[in-house]
Amino acid sequence: MTRGISKTLVFDARNVADNNASNWSFIYTTSLVKDPRWNLGDKVVLPDGRAFRYSKSAAACLPTRGAESTLLGYTAYTVLAVSASAGDTSFTVPAATHAPLAEDELRGGYVIIWNDADSQSEFRQILGNTAAAANAAFVVYLDGPLSANLVAATAACETYKSPYASMQTGTSVALSKLGVPAVYVSAANTYFWLQVAGPRFCDPQASLTGKERGFAWRHDGSIDDLDNGIEDDASVASVVGGHLITGTADGNGPLIMLQE
Numbered sequence: 728m729t730r731g732i733s734k735t736l737v738f739d740a741r742n743v744a745d746n747n748a749s750n751w752s753f754i755y756t757t758s759l760v761k762d763p764r765w766n767l768g769d770k771v772v773l774p775d776g777r778a779f780r781y782s783k784s785a786a787a788c789l790p791t792r793g794a795e796s797t798l799l800g801y802t803a804y805t806v807l808a809v810s811a812s813a814g815d816t817s818f819t820v821p822a823a824t825h826a827p828l829a830e831d832e833l834r835g836g837y838v839i840i841w842n843d844a845d846s847q848s849e850f851r852q853i854l855g856n857t858a859a860a861a862n863a864a865f866v867v868y869l870d871g872p873l874s875a876n877l878v879a880a881t882a883a884c885e886t887y888k889s890p891y892a893s894m895q896t897g898t899s900v901a902l903s904k905l906g907v908p909a910v911y912v913s914a915a916n917t918y919f920w921l922q923v924a925g926p927r928f929c930d931p932q933a934s935l936t937g938k939e940r941g942f943a944w945r946h947d948g949s950i951d952d953l954d955n956g957i958e959d960d961a962s963v964a965s966v967v968g969g970h971l972i973t974g975t976a977d978g979n980g981p982l983i984m985l986q987e
Contacts (some may be wrong), residue, residue: 777925794950835889
């Protein structure tokens with residue numbers, strides 16, 4: 728495939744369908760086959776401020792609950808076995824514990840590189856990778872050149888898949904909710920659009936009334952008032968998700984403003 732940086736498309740009045748009426752129908756679809764126009768993590772921003780990320784499910788995802796990313800990292804901190812030079816746009820990730828890896832499976836993910844000095848440590852997005860058997864070394868292609876030499880047996884790295892590569896509606900306080908699916912996702916390995924910013928509805932807890940306008944994510948993807956999040960309630964993830972635009976849990980809505 729052709730490697731390039733992730734896309735962010737902003738649609739305005741020039742991007743309209745027939746009869747001068749906006750049509751964002753592609754956002755409200757799901758598929759078991761990846762759309763070749765998009766890569767995981769690509770972002771679409773609509774005129775009203777709603778923003779969506781192209782995502783893939785690990786299990787069913789509800790359109791009224793926040794979806795959590797199940798990924799905890801791909802390869803752990805491992806010392807490099809192959810050196811690389813400043814200016815290179817790829818390097819070899821050393822053999823480490825990981826599942827069999829398909830070509831470009833890590834596209835949209837990230838790599839953290841530790842060097843001799845903290846000032847030479849680097850962070851890059853991954854644009855692609857070579858295929859590899861389980862636990863084998865592989866090459867990653869970066870969104871920018873290395874700023875410093877990477878010396879084998881001295882430098883080290885760890886890698887992450889795209890955080891949008893494994894989403895689900897779950898019940899874990901320890902997994903961060905990243906947004907609300909645009910539509911119902913019925914099963915794993917489904918591609919869909921995840922709303923990450925802008926106006927939205929999401930299932931509220933009864934505490935979201937009156938002056939409680941900011942919200943935090945609960946374990947089940949519903950939203951709760953910030954006091955519970957600050958107090959580290961056992962069911963609240965302590966992650967601020969946004970604020971109410973209008974309405975409350977005991978009235979219409981609420982209509983919320985998601986923040987990415």
